[in-house]
Structures are given as C-alpha cells and as structure tokens.
Amino acid sequence: MLGEEKILFSGMQSTGNLTLGNYLGALKNWVALAEEYTTFYCVVDEHSITVRQDPAELRRRARSLLTLYIAAGLDPDKNCIFYQSHVSGHAELAWILNCFTYMGELQRMTQFKDKSAKHADNINAGLFTYPVLMAADILLYQADVVPVGKDQQQHLELTRDIAQRFNSIYGDVFTVPEGYYGKSGARIMSLQDPEKKMSKSDENPNASIYLMDDPDTIMRKFKRAVTDCEARVAYRDEQPGVKNLIDIFCACTDRTPDDIVKEFEGKGYGDFKAAVGEAVVDVLRPLQDEYHRLEKEKDYIDGVIKRNAEKAGGYAIKTLRKVQKKVGFPEKVR
Ligand code: ATP
Ligand code: LTN
DSSP states (O other): OBTTBEEEEEEEOOSSOOBHHHIIIIIHHHHHHGGGEEEEEEEOHHHHTTSOOOHHHHHHHHHHHHHHHHHTTOOTTTEEEEEGGGOTHHHHHHHHHHTTSOHHHHHTOHHHHHHHHHTTTOOOHHHHHHHHHHHHHHHHTTOSEEEOOGGGHHHHHHHHHHHHHHHHHHSSOSOOOEEEOOSSOSSOBOSSOTTSBOOTTOSOGGGOOBTTOOHHHHHHHHHTOOOOSSOSOOOSTTOHHHHHHHHHHHHHHTOOHHHHHHHTTTOOHHHHHHHHHHHHHHHHHHHHHHHHHHHTOHHHHHHHHHHHHHHHHHHHHHHHHHHHHHHTOOOOOO
16 A cells, blocks of 8 residues: 555566566565565656657557556456556656756756667657656656666666656655566576577567577577687676576576586587576576466456556546646646
C-alpha cells in the first residue's frame, strides 16, 4: 500500500525485440524486487517515438512487451503494468520539468550522443529531452527505487538532480529516487563486439540473444560469439568476450565467476560456449512458454491494460496536481 511500502518504478521501450541484456539487466531484477515494493512497470511507448517507428509495428511491440512483463513472472494484479501513453501525466510533468533542466545537462548524456550519431538524419528535440520524460516517469509516482541496467545510471542521476532542484525551490515535492543495479547482468555486452552493450536496436542479429530465440538459434549464436585467441576461460578485462560470457553464465545460474573459471580450467572455448548456451536456453524456456500462452488470452490482457492504466492514473494525478499548484498554475474551478 502507498505510504507503507516503498515505491518502485521502471520501464522499457517498446522498440525492437527484447534481448537477454534487457532480461538479465532489468526484467529479472524487477521480478526479484516485486514482492518488497509497490511497483509500477511501464511500457514507455512515448519514449519510442524519439526514433522513427512504423505505427502498426509500434502498437504490436508495445502489447508484446506488456505481455512479456507478465510472462516473466510479474503478476498484473499485484504490479501495476501499463502503457505510458495511457497516463497523460507523464507528458504533462515532463513539460514542467523541462523548465527545470539545463541544456548543458542534456548535452552531456551519452545516450543522446550515441543515438544522435546513429540517427544523424533525425536528431529531434524529443531525443534531446528524452531524459526529462524519463525523470517525469519516475517522479510522477514518487518512486524510491528504480531498477535499471548500468547504461541508465546517468539518466537516473539527472533525475535525482532535477528532483533536488525542484525541491530546493518549492519544498519537499518529489521523493529523490535511488537506482538499483543488480549484482550480475547489469551490463551484458554484444556477442559480436564485447566493447559494445547488447542492444535490441543492433543491426546484427548475431550480436544479441532475443528472448524469443529458439534453442538452436541460441546455441548457434553462442558458438559464433567473439572471444579471443588466449584459449583460456578467465575472468579478466583483457578478455572482454569471455568475461561477458561468464557474466551471462553467472546471471543465468546464480553462480560466481570463480566457480565457473574452475569448472572450465583446461577446457576449450567450445565446451564453455555450449554450457553458456544451455544455461540461457534453460532460463528462457519457461518464459517463452508462458508468453505464447498469454498471447492468446486477448480479453485477459485487455483487462490488465484498462485496470492498470486507471490505477496508475490515480497515483499520477496526485503528484501532477501538487506540482501544478507549486509552480503557480491556477486551480480548476469546480
Ligand atoms: P535500444 O537499443 O533500443 O536503445 P535497449 O536494448 O538499450 O534499447 P531499453 O528499452 O533502452 O533497451 O532498456 C530497457 C532496460 O534494459 C533498461 O533498464 C536498460 O538499462 C536495460 N538494458 C538494456 N541493455 C542492457 C544490457 N546490454 N545489459 C544490461 N541491461 C541492459
Ligand atoms: N530510458 C530507459 C527507459 C525508461 C525508463 C524510464 C527506465 C524510460 N523511462 C523510467 C526506468 C524508469 C532506457 O532507455 N532503457
């Protein structure tokens, strides 16, 4: 209940197919934390249009992502699972927070720099102010904790700065949130370039394991994963490809790097890669089965979408009204 339990907010963009990085870096932690908090798990579809999208495809992916949240183990009766675009408060608060965020702060964001390099033909203002909308998502629900992968740490720190700045002017309006970065899996790297994070928008399908990949595809991608010519399973920065595979193995099995290095002492990369592949297949199988079952439950999913949008909207409006009053917007005449 609000006021008793602490509040957790997190979200994912409905762009591309979810990868193992999204699962191990975020979704898996969401499930682990769900019991301890009042939770809001959002499909942040408004963030997705910072990059051009096909409308039908975006709609399909948003529903698929929402279904996947449930398939991963989040009970939609206990966790508020909803679409960002169904709660207008996100965009409304984002506008206000835009006026409390500096250009210089946004210019420093590495995700903006990366994405504007990648989409040089469409460097739109939304891409630039993306972190402000993310801050609005979080602050609207007065979240205490935000589980994300390490790549989002910079955005989360900006959210904290915006909250503190607003509070220092208007009093205690926002809870200042903490980031939560899981122990293992916080940064899963590309299987083809271990210096780059595994990303659902990577053009090379061999770089990522998609959550819906079948076992043969998974095994094949691991077989082809880039390693090195050391021919030794070791957990060290000089062997980033092998290190990443160990990280994946650990996150899927809850084992430690030491333990894995010992098991593969004197063995080649072939055996090791096959073992990592099998661990991943085992983790993804139940999730895929549940997803395919839920996909067919149209009325059930529709009900979840409707109920939870209303519930989220109820929380959001409280913060929004408070903020509007603080900044000096006239109250509505009733
Ligand atoms: P895109 O490539 O489209 O920017 P993405 O794969 O980075 O997308 P997001 O929707 O931006 O995915 O992120 C969803 C969540 O997954 C975030 O919490 C993010 O930190 C986490 N995440 C994304 N990629 C990784 C990764 N390689 N390792 C660990 N966590 C990740
Ligand atoms: N920016 C995040 C997605 C995101 C998010 C959020 C995560 C949007 N709003 C609020 C946590 C909380 C990303 O690109 N991964």
